[in-house]
Amino acid sequence: MRKPRFIAKQGRKPSGLLGQIVVRVMATETADENAFALDLLQLQPQDAVLEIGSGHGDTLAKAANVVSRGSLCGIDFSTVMHRHAMRRHRRLVAEKRIEFHFGSSDQLPFDNQSFDKVFAVHTVYFWEKPLDHLAEARRVLKPGGRFVVGFRPAEDTGFRATYPSEIYNIRSEAEIAQLVRDSDFEAVALRRHTRGALQFSFVIGTSTPREGCQPEATRS
Numbered sequence: 001m002r003k004p005r006f007i008a009k010q011g012r013k014p015s016g017l018l019g020q021i022v023v024r025v026m027a028t029e030t031a032d033e034n035a036f037a038l039d040l041l042q043l044q045p046q047d048a049v050l051e052i053g054s055g056h057g058d059t060l061a062k063a064a065n066v067v068s069r070g071s072l073c074g075i076d077f078s079t080v081m082h083r084h085a086m087r088r089h090r091r092l093v094a095e096k097r098i099e100f101h102f103g104s105s106d107q108l109p110f111d112n113q114s115f116d117k118v119f120a121v122h123t124v125y126f127w128e129k130p131l132d133h134l135a136e137a138r139r140v141l142k143p144g145g146r147f148v149v150g151f152r153p154a155e156d157t158g159f160r161a162t163y164p165s166e167i168y169n170i171r172s173e174a175e176i177a178q179l180v181r182d183s184d185f186e187a188v189a190l191r192r193h194t195r196g197a198l199q200f201s202f203v204i205g206t207s208t209p210r211e212g213c214q215p216e217a218t219r220s
């Protein structure tokens, strides 16, 4: 059944009382594909990680189980989401293991080359000009870093039939992969995941390692 516009709008930017309900439902509904995204990131204990459209913050809280010496940052432009994440994960925030920032992903408040890993799940649909957001993700990624964008693709016909296209920009796997390539990411790869009848696609991009730098294990 097609989602009414007012519900679809809550997916884009949860707000008001309804937003406070949506945030709780979303945290449970998307946990599976977010866990898949964390696997694709190949997290290391010392990583600096950024989640774009971090919403409820539960995915970063899970990442904290692996990222014990690094840093975890989320950014979201919904006040409801930002407040909820700060409250729900207050212990990790107080311990300075996670920071939740309020802001939009086309103007990330971070220096160039700040993060080893950057990811965004179920957020790309809301980017009218995706290259502006992807360029920012690329800018803040360190050389040798890894980027993962997770989404339901246009190939999932159930998705297209359910979500209104005036709010959800539903793109094909090939379109997202091309946008990631056009944003200067390298070694672009695609992974798929399913949950029941739902299809999820993940485009992975990397940034070129600094010249002359080799991973520890390959140094002679």
Ligand SMILES: C[S@@+](CC[C@H](N)C(=O)[O-])C[C@H]1O[C@@H](n2cnc3c(N)ncnc32)[C@H](O)[C@@H]1O
Pocket: 011, 012, 013, 014, 026, 027, 030, 034, 052, 053, 054, 055, 056, 075, 076, 077, 078, 081, 103, 104, 105, 106, 120, 121, 122, 123, 126, 127
């Ligand atoms: C559908 S929710 C997904 C939340 C979470 N990533 C997940 O998978 O459960 C999309 C989130 O992205 C946020 N968002 C959308 N566009 C954004 C933008 N331009 N900048 C920052 N956050 C954005 C929304 O506020 C919302 O919290």
